[in-house]
Amino acid sequence: MLSTVLASVGHGHGRVRAVHGWVSPEGALSAECMAIHFRELAHGTAAEGAQFTVRILGPRARCVACGTTYEPVHSMGRCPKCHGNVIQMEERLPLGVDRIELETP
Numbered sequence: 001m002l003s004t005v006l007a008s009v010g011h012g013h014g015r016v017r018a019v020h021g022w023v024s025p026e027g028a029l030s031a032e033c034m035a036i037h038f039r040e041l042a043h044g045t046a047a048e049g050a051q052f053t054v055r056i057l058g059p060r061a062r063c064v065a066c067g068t069t070y071e072p073v074h075s076m077g078r079c080p081k082c083h084g085n086v087i088q089m090e091e092r093l094p095l096g097v098d099r100i101e102l103e104t105p
């Protein structure tokens with residue numbers, strides 16, 4: 001995940017001020033653990049000292065009939081729009097990055 005951040009930053013684009021990421025609730029790493037891990041890896045890079053925030057992001061389902069995406073926990077597995085019950089769980093990585101803030105010169 002940190003390599004994604006650093007790849008986005010590249011060279012000569014200034015320092016990273018903050019990183020906003022997410023982790024799935026069933027992921028191996030807790031949000032707190034990820035933040036510690038991130039700070040260790042960021043040492044000596046453009047992301048050193050960056051503020052790191054992680055949110056827990058639940059699984060999402062997609063309705064095959066109308067394409068609506070929603071969190072299945074809140075709708076008993078049925079599509080909230082058309083009430084269809086043919087759904088697909090979206091495949092997703094256990095963690096990722098939402099947004100990277102760079103320091104403006």
Ligand SMILES: [Zn+2]
Pocket residue numbers: 063064065066067068079080081082083084
């Ligand atoms: Zn639907």
